Amino acid sequence: MREQLTRKDVEKIEQEIEHRKLVVRKEAIEAVKEARAQGDLSENFEYYAAKKHKNQNESRIRYLERMLKTASIVSDASRSDEVGMDDIVEVLFEEDNEVEKYKLVTSIRGNSMENRISIESPIGKALRGHRVGDRVEVKVNDDYSYYLVIKSIDKTGSEDEEIRGF
Template sequence: MATKKVYELTQSGLDQLKKELQHLKDVRRVENLEALKEAREQGDLSENADYDAARNEQARIEARIAEIEVILKNVKIIKINDDSTSVNIGRAVELLFVEKNETKKFHLVGTIEADPLNHKISIESPLGKAIKGREVGEVVTIKSATNKQSTVKILSIN
């Protein structure tokens, strides 16, 4: 028997997914149906690029809705332990990248919520794995997937 995949999310990540699902169902689906209707009115569907584009968009919308619904059925909410003094999922950390003498703040999240452009990194990423369980003041060497090494010092955990 196959085991179900469990998706770990913070409460804010769960709320964001629910909001995306609602938007897809209430807004994007309706917009897409209107685009399909307009494309059909143009006549011959066999050579209608607008119709093809609308059908492709419909497939993307429905696939994302199905994906989110699977995640929501198999979600595990991550409880954030505010008493802990170590780095873990759901916590925000400020790191000093020693070689660059640069500080950055990151929020550690599950893989589904990861968004590096918004400083949300997965606890499963090389950086996340390296700092997990560590405490303020510790210096950690991180090895990337390309074998590049860098050193970080944990400045704060919130």
């Protein structure tokens, strides 16, 4: 699957890769050497923990590099009166008559527990490009959809959100 990333996301991923290669990798190799020097490897928990940390770091580097190779770049620009990337949108769920706030982000920064929803999610796809007062249909699948009304758009800009793990 191709991730949709903004230029900021790409920069953040490149910084993490560089940090992991230059700092974390060096520390992990040193920890493995120190644990190996403690003697019998068959009962050496520190050695196995150090190896696991080193392997996790290498896996994360490969994951991020693969993500960059296959990603498509999306614009985070939007007009001042429409829902765009990194905007906080207050919506009314018509069925429940409940109001919620969501921030539209790329999928690698999405976190539903913090109301950060991906532009690739059904709600994100429905909201993007619409204005205050618009009634939008959120199509979940062929058999089910529901409606939202956009109450407000807060153009706060990007925060320093973490890139999700794997």
